[in-house]
Amino acid sequence: MSNKIKELLLGSIMLIFSVGYFYFSLEINTRSDVIDSRTFPYILSCLMLVLSLWQLANAFFLDSSKQSKGINDKDYATVIKTAFSIIVYIYFFEDIGFIIMSLLFLFVMFVLLTPQIYKPKYPMYLSIATFTSVAIYVIFRYGLDVLLPQGIITVI
């Protein structure tokens, strides 16, 4: 992706956000006062709108032959799998419980993030994931009185 396209994309995202922010500011209950709850969001949305147009203008005049640095080195497949793992972990965090979900999450992340030059050590990863999840739960629940979701394990 060229630098120009990347910067234009950024400017577009900024513009969409600014317009969205302004649009939803119209739903704020307003009073007849000069300064009310809508004033600050209104000023901010105008500022962001100006900045996004400025960004688009700057991007328009960039040299389209220059490439973005390091874009080809990024492993987006692992990023997507990591993001998916995080979402699943959080989604089932309360229902399934902290210990089980953290154990599964840690194990999956250890395997996902192991560099290709190393072989994943599944038994070790499982042991570390189990120990860490239980230890964190016990320390926080009984040592620091922080409630963490029990989920389906109700004996602890």
Next chain:
Amino acid sequence: MMELFYNGFANVLTPYCFILMILGTFVGIVFGAIPGLSSVMAIALFLPVTYGMDPGQGIAVLIALYIGSVSGGLISAMLLKIPGTPASIATCFDGAPMVENGQGAKAIGVGVFFSCVGTLISIVALIFISPTIAKVAIQFGPHEFFAIAFFSLTMIATLSSGSMVKGVFSGALGLAFSTVGMAPIDGATRYTFGSLELSSGFNILTVMIGLFAVSEVIKMAEGAKNATNTTVAKVDMNVKGMGFSIKELYGQITNAVRSSLVGLGIGILPGIGAGTSNLVSYTISKNQSKTPEKYGKGCIDGIIASESANNASVGGALIPLMTLGIPGDGVTALLLGAFMVHGIAPGPLLFQNYGDLVYTIFVACIVASFLMLFIEWYGMRIFAQVLKIPKHILLPIVFVLCVVGAFALSTRIFDVYAVILFGIVGYFFISFRIPQAPFVIGFVLGGMTEINFRRAMMLSDNDVSSFFLHPISGTFIAITAFVVCSMVFKNYRKSKLNNTIAN
């Protein structure tokens, strides 16, 4: 006074109290170092332990916890690029690059030493001029608070290295996120989309964890498979002294004193604390530096600015608490609770009626500063061992701790979702090379800016000139205008010079 100091030392240096303070400082450092845990949590957990103790000793232990936790944030900020507490956000900017450049021991030594210096400077102010400072602080009204917030927000431009447009947009975005929830004054709901959880807005801790921790994990995932090195960071703690020379120490005196005074000033004002002071001090230091281009790439000036200020805010926050009985932040609110549990009412008569207790607290602050220095410096040898854990094992565990910290805030899964949201925002920033610091400043100061602006306008019947007519706010606005003009002039001269060189 000397007799009171002597009694204070006698109270604090009893074996029982001293051992508890060592433990308190160590636990505080651990709480500060783990992202997701905070000073408030540490003190809330240990407050019941102090109920049965002598008031002076109980409060001494809590102060040791406070000082340890504020400084402990630098450990994860430098080693993991994730600030342990909001007070160490700015420490990340130069601490982490120094560790990457093989100067980890120097970065840590500088951070720990000047944390101690910042605390001591604020304690001197607390001991000798706290009633005077409190009298000035009480004159701060909405106009003055707005002027300070406005001044701090304009510093965003200083932090916008590279692209001013992106930096200012980042700051505006932070301000925008701070408007989510119930509006100040009239309570109108903004950007809640009918959600009850969004009515209370976002917490700074979720913003910090998401922006720094989650984005770091996702960033790591980008290059995980192709990595050849699994070490998080290498820190060789076998250095002479604390890793920096006497010449470097002398060269940083101005920076340290200025940053400590900024931290002290900000710490005194209720509602603003170490979370803001480290960022404001960093931007002022960068603005005043002859080599601002070195900031963000690994220079000790940035670390000193951040760590002196955040620890100086500790003494600053104790000033309104002890002289006026007004807590400045969550931690001092808990300390106020500690006073009241022991049947002591902080305020103007505290110094008169409880002289022994007051000087015990002063001595506890001094002793805790040195305990923090020794425990953190020598304890780094233990912390450095944690770095031997491979990255792909350590970072997911840190992420789980961050999730626990976010959940523990209010026992709501919403806060964890908020962490994910800000993680996405953080990754977006990294991908498009948008600076994160302005976002944090905008978020932290947004609420304060708006509420004080609206209050000031209500008090002055929508008369904008009132900001210039109040002496303190007028002074701050004049300083802001001067700083903005000098920045614009500097940029103009720089671009003219660049054009001349190009021609």
